[in-house]
Amino acid sequence: MIKITTDTAQTEAVGAALAARLLDCGKEKAFVALYGDMGVGKTAFCRGFCQKIGILRVKSPTYTIVNEYTGGVRPVFHLDLYRLSGVQDLESIGFGEYLRRRGIILCEWPERAEDALPPDRIRVYLSRTENEGERTIDIRFPGEGDMIC
Numbered sequence: 607m608i609k610i611t612t613d614t615a616q617t618e619a620v621g622a623a624l625a626a627r628l629l630d631c632g633k634e635k636a637f638v639a640l641y642g643d644m645g646v647g648k649t650a651f652c653r654g655f656c657q658k659i660g661i662l663r664v665k666s667p668t669y670t671i672v673n674e675y676t677g678g679v680r681p682v683f684h685l686d687l688y689r690l691s692g693v694q695d696l697e698s699i700g701f702g703e704y705l706r707r708r709g710i711i712l713c714e715w716p717e718r719a720e721d722a723l724p725p726d727r728i729r730v731y732l733s734r735t736e737n738e739g740e741r742t743i744d745i746r747f748p749g750e751g752d753m754i755c
């Protein structure tokens with residue numbers, strides 16, 4: 607599924623739409639990997655996603671590596687692996703534990719830990735276009751086509 611957005615609010619709306627789809631099919635656990643350059647809109651996407659879950663305070667976990675949000679209809683674990691110096695650091699943030707927990711993981715900079723990611727993850731690729739403020743958002747579901755449930 608490919609969407610083009612022209613401002614932050616539209617990227618948030620695409621995030622919200624993905625959350626709505628996961629909620630619609632009653633999904634309790636998911637790993638959403640957000641790929642894309644610095645400042646492309648990964649955190650904006652997460653903000654919109656979380657809003658739909660009922661979580662209003664979303665802060666980039668750039669320094670903390672992980673933010674846990676409760677208080678929505680699902681727990682959301684927001685990861686930013688940018689500062690990870692290697693896969694050995696995953697243990698110290700309790701990465702394996704997050705994979706086991708019931709809840710939705712939103713992971714920025716997943717390529718920092720590519721080998722440790724669950725194969726059934728939802729992959730979201732964000733990229734800039736030649737137009738200022740425009741982004742392409744390509745969402746790939748595991749398996750065939752656009753099925754998530």
Ligand SMILES: Nc1ncnc2c1ncn2[C@@H]1O[C@H](COP(=O)(O)OP(=O)(O)OP(=O)(O)O)[C@@H](O)[C@H]1O
Nearest residue numbers: 611612613614617644645646647648649650739741
């Ligand atoms: N179409 C768009 N969608 C999302 N953000 C946009 C768009 N157009 C402009 N922007 C701007 O791009 C920036 C996106 O910032 P954001 O923190 O979401 O990026 P990020 O991918 O999470 O970066 P980082 O890799 O540093 O975590 C914001 O300043 C936002 O206003």
Ligand SMILES: [Mg+2]
Nearest residue numbers: 648649666714
């Ligand atoms: Mg970010």
